[in-house]
Amino acid sequence: MRAIRAVSAALLAVSALALTTPTATAAPSGGNAPFGFTVTPSTVAAGGRVTLSVTNCATTATASSGVFDTVNIPSGRSATATVDWDAKAGATYQVTFTCNGQSGTTSLRISSATRNPTPAATVTRTTGATVVPGGVRGGLGGSVGGVSTTELVGGTALVVAAAAGTIYVVRRRTEDRQH
Structure with a gap:
């Protein structure tokens, strides 16, 4: 029961943090690209996730950076990228968005706070119920084997x-x- 409360509290805290972090909205370099783009949040911990969005791009756009792999962003949608764990705390990395051969850049800052990796989910399969002969020994605590x-x-x-x-x-x- 404590685990459920802890996970709920952690998800609530992450949601609140995600909703209150500033969004980086940048004009393309050169100022004349016909599309807009955002990185949310604009400051993230190493190992964290960012949401990449592109507007006014009729084709699939790409976003690339030295701190995460290149991501394809479908037209009218957004995509997520996971920041590398070895990203330098306090550093600022450039994120380049490309649409129809035109590109624009914005900054992504790595916070000094470290983030603990979340363990992968474990899947356990059960094949059936195990039946133990005899009834339940209520009140005995399982330590009494029988009466001599x-x-x-x-x-x-x-x-x-x-x-x-x-x-x-x-x-x-x-x-x-x-x-």
């Missing part, structure tokens, strides 16, 4: 001794009150 004859005789003797002691004390009090 010695334990049974000893427990019975203790119960008889307790009952006999109780009867003796009660009868003795009754006798004392009658005199």
Whole structure:
């Protein structure tokens, strides 16, 4: 249950961070390219993901940088890229967008905060249920394997001794009150 709460809190924090980070919107170099482009967020930790968008481009555009692999961006859509883990903290890298032979650049800054890699999901397959003979041993905690004859005789003797002691004390009090 704690894991679910922790993951929910982490996703909420990442979502809040993603919604509040500034978006880098750049005019193409040279100022006369007929398309627009954005990198969101404009500052990211090494190993983080950025969303790359292109507007007013009728064909598939590309985005490339020295800090991530070249990404194809379909017309009217966006794409994501994962920043390399070895990106230098505090450095600024150029991202080049290309559409119909024209290109434009913008900057992507690597934050000084490091990001921990998230482990890959593990898939476990089960083939069927395992049936264990016998019922559930509720209250025993699973540490008791069974009752031996010695334990049974000893427990019975203790119960008889307790009952006999109780009867003796009660009868003795009754006798004392009658005199």
